[in-house]
Structure formats: structure tokens, C-alpha cells
Amino acid sequence: MSLELTEYYDEFIRYFHLAKDQQVKCNVADEEPYGMIPHMESNMDDDLMHWIELYDVVERKFAGFSQIMNDCWSGWTDDHPYWRKMQAGLHCDQRKVVAESWTGKHKDFDLPEWLYLFILHRVCGSAINYATKPSGYHNTLLFTLHKAKTIEEMIWHMKRHTSPFYTSVGYQFPKFPKPPKDSGYKRSGDYYLAEWIFADGQAYAPTQFGETKNGVWIPKDPTGTSFGTTGHHLKFQNASALGNDSSGNNNDYTVSNMGTDHQVLDSPTNGVN
Numbered sequence: 020m021s022l023e024l025t026e027y028y029d030e031f032i033r034y035f036h037l038a039k040d041q042q043v044k045c046n047v048a049d050e051e052p053y054g055m056i057p058h059m060e061s062n063m064d065d066d067l068m069h070w071i072e073l074y075d076v077v078e079r080k081f082a083g084f085s086q087i088m089n090d091c092w093s094g095w096t097d098d099h100p101y102w103r104k105m106q107a108g109l110h111c112d113q114r115k116v117v118a119e120s121w122t123g124k125h126k127d128f129d130l131p132e133w134l135y136l137f138i139l140h141r142v143c144g145s146a147i148n149y150a151t152k153p154s155g156y157h158n159t160l161l162f163t164l165h166k167a168k169t170i171e172e173m174i175w176h177m178k179r180h181t182s183p184f185y186t187s188v189g190y191q192f193p194k195f196p197k198p199p200k201d202s203g204y205k206r207s208g209d210y211y212l213a214e215w216i217f218a219d220g221q222a223y224a225p226t227q228f229g230e231t232k233n234g235v236w237i238p239k240d241p242t243g244t245s246f247g248t249t250g251h252h253l254k255f256q257n258a259s260a261l262g263n264d265s266s267g268n269n270n271d272y273t274v275s276n277m278g279t280d281h282q283v284l285d286s287p288t289n290g291v292n
Contacts, residue, residue: 037068039077047081053103087161088140090114092133094122112224113156120165127168135170136161139177181235211283214238214254216266219247258282 044061047054063069079085081100093099095118104110105118128136143160160180167173216228223244230239244266246252252266258279262272 034067035077037063037065041068042077042081047101047104054101055104055107055109084140086114087117087156088137090118091121091124091136091161091165093118094124095119096122111156117156117161120162124165132170132173135173136164139164139173143177212253212255214252216241216244216252217246217250218244219250221245221247221250255282 044056045058246266251264251270264270
């Protein structure tokens with residue numbers, strides 16, 4: 020058997036070695052610099068590698084969508100593959116929350132529970148969005164499922180989950196079909212926006228904009244937020260001007276193909292009433 024190489028093979032090999040080098044520099048490694056260099060300071064001498072994090076293609080267990088599973092499996096312990104960086108404080112807020120919450124979970128879960136959890140992650144939260152950092156923490160389920168001790172309890176929590184699932188629908192082969200609209204099951208993209216805030220040039224913690232009340236994450240008064248030049252705050256209070264900016268910047272949105280009936284009045288405490 021012989022392989023016929025295409026004209027792109029050499030370029031693929033070149034990028035593979037660049038990605039492997041960048042993984043050692045910026046992601047994780049057992050050799051210096053142990054992944055400690057910020058991505059934008061990796062000096063890869065390649066525009067694609069500079070602007071887009073591609074190093075996770077080398078070892079998929081370190082890919083973006085796997086990050087939260089590393090936290091669940093290893094917890095906040097020295098078994099974590101990123102422990103050196105965690106000890107150095109080079110971790111996102113989400114990593115600390117998830118890893119600490121899941122520490123010691125092996126006393127509750129055996130193989131069936133872990134496999135069920137991994138499947139849940141793959142179909143209910145493994146989608147990636149490189150426009151949002153960190154890109155591997157879109158799984159809203161795994162921030163609460165540490166409370167469960169059995170598969171049945173995981174199912175109970177999942178059925179009562181109020182946040183959208185960020186699944187990989189559309190990227191699977193064959194493509195996963197969406198459930199029928201009136202089936203009662205969650206569909207990606209079917210949810211309500213209570214408010215929308217963009218703080219230009221800032222990196223606030225989630226608690227700047229919301230708080231937990233009765234077990235539900237709800238918006239709060241964002242007093243003190245610096246919106247920057249292009250920042251905006253959409254409250255959706257005026258059904259006739261849903262794109263009105265309340266930040267003071269007057270960066271209003273133009274509403275297209277939406278009427279006043281698209282506003283749903285509710286005090287977002289426990290969902291739409």
C-alpha cells in the first residue's frame with residue numbers, strides 16, 4: 020500500500036511542528052518553559068499561530084473542549100496536568116471554580132458515572148468558541164453536576180438546567196438533528212436574553228454582571244462598569260426600540276426582522292413566567 024501525498028502535505032507537517040512547539044511554550048509540557056508563556060508572547064513567526072491557538076491539535080486531551088474535563092477528573096490536586104500552572108496562578112477563574120468543586124469526586128463516581136459524565140459533556144457542552152476566552156468552559160452543566168452522586172441524580176439536575184447547552188451540533192458526522200421545536204427538549208439557540216452587556220477593553224469577572232438567587236443565575240445592576248468606546252448595555256426595556264443602548268455611549272443597535280412581540284416581559288428570577 021502506498022500513499023499519494025498532496026501539495027499540502029509539507030505545509031501540514033510544518034504546522035504540526037509549530038503547534039507542538041507552541042504547546043510546550045503556551046499550553047502544557049513536562050519540559051521548560053512548561054507552557055508558562057502567554058500565547059501572544061510565543062513569537063512563533065507565523066501570523067496564523069500568533070492569532071489562533073492551534074496547539075491543542077497535537078494532543079487532543081489538552082484541547083480546549085477537554086479543559087473542563089481535566090478539572091472534573093483531577094480536581095484541585097497535583098494529579099492535574101496543569102498543576103504547575105495552577106500553582107503559579109496561571110489559570111482562569113472558571114478552572115479554579117470547577118476544579119475545587121470536583122475535588123474528591125472519585126469517592127462518589129465509578130466508571131459508569133464517569134463515562135456518563137463524559138458523554139454528557141460531549142453532547143451538551145463541548146462546543147468551542149474561539150471568540151470567547153477561555154474557550155473550553157462553555158459547558159454550563161459541569162459547574163453544578165458535582166452535586167450529583169449517581170447517574171439518576173445527574174439526570175435530575177440536567178432536566179432542571181436553565182442555561183443553554185453549547186453542543187457540537189452541526190460538527191458531527193452524521194450531523195445530530197435538532198429535536199422538534201415543540202418536543203419539550205432544549206434546542207441550541209432557543210433561549211431568552213434578559214440583558215446584554217459589552218465592556219470594551221475590559222475583562223470583568225461574571226459577578227460584575229450577575230448573581231445567584233434561588234439557585235438561578237440572574238442579572239444585577241452593573242454599576243461601576245467601564246464600557247469603553249464601543250461598549251454597550253442592552254436592557255430590551257422598550258419593545259419598540261429593543262436595540263437601545265443604556266450605557267451612555269448611545270451605541271444603539273438597529274433592529275431587523277423583529278417586532279414588539281419579540282419582547283417577553285419577566286422579572287428574571289426563576290425563568291419566564
